[in-house]
Amino acid sequence: MEKMPRWADVALIPLINLALAFFFAGLVVLAIGENPFDMVRFMVKGALGSSNGIGYTLYYATNFIFTGLAFSVAMHARLFNIGGEGQAALGGLGTAVVLLAVPWPHWTVALPFAVLGAALFGAAWAAIPAWLQARRGSHIVITTIMFNFIGAALMIYLLNGILKKPGQQAAETRHFGDAVHLPTFHEMLAPLGIEFSKSAPANVSFILAILAAVCVWLLIWRTRIGYEIRAFGNSESATAYAGISAVRVTIIAMLISGGLAGMMAINVVMGESERLILNFTEGAGFMGIAVSLMGRNHPVGIVLAGLLFGMLNQGGFELLWEMPGISREMVFVIQALIIIFTGALVNMTRDPIERLFIRRNKGA
Amino acid sequence: MTLMQKFLGAAATLAISATAALAEPAIIFDLGGKFDKSFNQAAFEGATRWAEETGGSFREIELQSEAQREQALRRFAEAGNNPIVMAGFAFASALDEVARDFPDTKFVIIDMVVDQPNVRSVVFNEHEGSYIVGVAAAKASKTGTVGFIGGMDIPLIRKFACGYVQGVKATNPDATVIQNMTGTTPAAWNDPVKGAELTKAQIAKGADVIYAAAGGTGVGVLQAAADAGVYSIGVDSNQNYLHPGSVLTSMLKRVDVAVYNAFKDGPDLETGFNVMGLANGGLDYALDEHNAGIFTDDIKAAVEDAKAKIISGEIQVHDYMSDNSCPVE
Structure with a gap:
């Protein structure tokens, strides 16, 4: 056997990476004279220790699952979509347009249309880089990055202009109205007799994110287009030989990717703020890349990685609250270390551990 | 409020957060950060001057993301901090909701108007x-x-x-x-x-x-x-x-004065409009x-x-x- 067991690949390596991440983060904390065990304790307790903490963790996780899935779909076609940030921002615009244009009677009626609006706008923002890549060979990394900036500029123009609620400071739209309020976990669990924090922002979008993960799995491994996407990603020339259109696969993969990124807006714009706020994405589009890398581009892995990154976000806030000696910048450093070790350096530990397994198997 | 209610309220507050002294004021800095040598720092200086002059102490937090606005406001309010000052207009929507849930806590927002009975809105004629x-x-x-x-x-x-x-x-x-x-x-x-x-x-x-x-x-x-x-x-x-x-x-936009005044007035501060301009030394x-x-x-x-x-x-x-x-x- 020339490979390590699957359980080691999917479970052991992420855990080793996580342990390494906390080890180095602990060293940093130690260097500034704080207790590293307190750090870990406060982060974990803050993220999972109360229903309020869990509510925030799930809220952040929802964003990361959407953007992680978005990145993974494009990645299966070997398209590095770094434009999740801009696509998500435009998804927010789509959500806001749908919710502001029609006086919706109830959220159940509004949600499908809002999802459609978010996905369409997100997909549209991915469509131009996709077309440029497919038809003109302009590199997708460059064009999607640039579209992030164009998207940000467009959003500020609209939110300081026609979309802005008159007579106020912040660049944001008016409130969408109470009718389209998405049920939070508190409201969903109360009829079941489960007490959940009232102020936590986690809402029904989390279920939507899980559904999206299932759909992505079906799409990639159980449909014809999914097969084409994977085949194209593995060998462009082979797919050309098999009569699969590179243009078609590129554009479809990017449209799905952009649509998923856009759907992140359902959680933030419709679910949490209930109005469109400038810069609501806050880097979740970029975080999706790390989430997808850590999750090995597989929906199950992405959901788990999304939850971990959600914990990291919420735990970071609690750290700030509980340990005044750790400044906001230090929390960023700790979070960044964890992201580097769990996302970017995922292959660093993989090779040595694989060798270890192979040697042991040969010895046996 | 009877003495008993006050006592129970105090006990509950202490139970929620053993570290926060009762009615300690709090300040929330915006995403720019506390040491921006500008707006947030002015707010910080106002708070520090109050602490030095009165010997009191205050709680503070620097935000990392938008979703934390409401989170931080609630945490401070639940911990019994009063008044709670926030430096920046972007808190308006979050404050509008939180202020309703904590009618006995006084909030001060700088650079924005929030129309709630327990909020003081400080605006400057920049x-x-x-x-x-x-x-x-x-x-x-x-x-x-x-x-x-x-x-x-x-x-x-x-x-x-x-x-x-x-x-x-x-x-x-x-x-x-x-x-x-x-x-x-x-x-x-x-x-x-x-x-x-x-x-x-x-x-x-x-x-x-x-x-x-x-x-x-x-x-x-x-x-x-x-x-x-x-x-x-x-x-x-x-x-x-x-x-x-x-x-x-x-x-000079005397954000420090606005914060100082809020901390000095304490939990009994007067709410409502507070316009700062050239005439009253706010600018x-x-x-x-x-x-x-x-x-x-x-x-x-x-x-x-x-x-x-x-x-x-x-x-x-x-x-x-x-x-x-x-x-x-």
Whole structure:
């Protein structure tokens, strides 16, 4: 056997990476004279220790699952979509347009249309880089990055202009109205007799994110287009030989990717703020890349990685609250270390551990 | 409230957070960060001055993301902190909700109006302060071209720009004002490198006095202006000391006074509107030993004249945010 067991690949390596991440983060904390065990304790307790903490963790996780899935779909076609940030921002615009244009009677009626609006706008923002890549060979990394900036500029123009609620400071739209309020976990669990924090922002979008993960799995491994996407990603020339259109696969993969990124807006714009706020994405589009890398581009892995990154976000806030000696910048450093070790350096530990397994198997 | 209720309330508060003393005031800094040498720092200084003078202590937190606004407000309110001050207009929506849930807690929001019975809304007439530094800029400029560098492109910063341009044009109708905004996201409040690049570009176009209304980004503006040997104008805090002989003056927005007053008034503070302007010392220009050599008597006379006329109502400075437009470019 020339490979390590699957359980080691999917479970052991992420855990080793996580342990390494906390080890180095602990060293940093130690260097500034704080207790590293307190750090870990406060982060974990803050993220999972109360229903309020869990509510925030799930809220952040929802964003990361959407953007992680978005990145993974494009990645299966070997398209590095770094434009999740801009696509998500435009998804927010789509959500806001749908919710502001029609006086919706109830959220159940509004949600499908809002999802459609978010996905369409997100997909549209991915469509131009996709077309440029497919038809003109302009590199997708460059064009999607640039579209992030164009998207940000467009959003500020609209939110300081026609979309802005008159007579106020912040660049944001008016409130969408109470009718389209998405049920939070508190409201969903109360009829079941489960007490959940009232102020936590986690809402029904989390279920939507899980559904999206299932759909992505079906799409990639159980449909014809999914097969084409994977085949194209593995060998462009082979797919050309098999009569699969590179243009078609590129554009479809990017449209799905952009649509998923856009759907992140359902959680933030419709679910949490209930109005469109400038810069609501806050880097979740970029975080999706790390989430997808850590999750090995597989929906199950992405959901788990999304939850971990959600914990990291919420735990970071609690750290700030509980340990005044750790400044906001230090929390960023700790979070960044964890992201580097769990996302970017995922292959660093993989090779040595694989060798270890192979040697042991040969010895046996 | 009976004594028993008070006692129970206090016990509950202590149970929630054993570390927070009862009715300790709290302050929440915006995404720009506490040490932006500008808006947030002014707020921090006001809080620190209160702590030094009274021997009291306060809780503080710096935000990392939008979703944390409401989270931080609730945490402080639940922990019994009172009053809770927030530095920045972006808290408005979150505060509007949280204020309803904690009717016995007093909140103070700076730069924004939130219409709730337990909220004090502190707003500044920045257009007036920007007008008088505009007068100073026009007087000090030799090229007849002056610059403005804003932080994030939002109506508030356009209000600064508009007041400034009005002051410049009123003093020298032929003057040119070059305007740039640093960015379109909150990161624009804390991007000194880009601030410096914009400054160099404006200097290349002939600007020799540059007004930075850009939070932490302004540090880069002042640095680049000092390197090139031209004048700059600081904002919010007194930034004259950063580059003596180069910072012409600073438009003082006494956020520190607003925070200090809120902490001093304590849990019984008066809520409602609180307009700070030139007349009540909420805004001013900075004159100290660092700019005494460059802030000539001629400039000072013109600025004092404009200030007096604004206070008396003889000069009406147009407020960009009243109609989202500026009469001069």
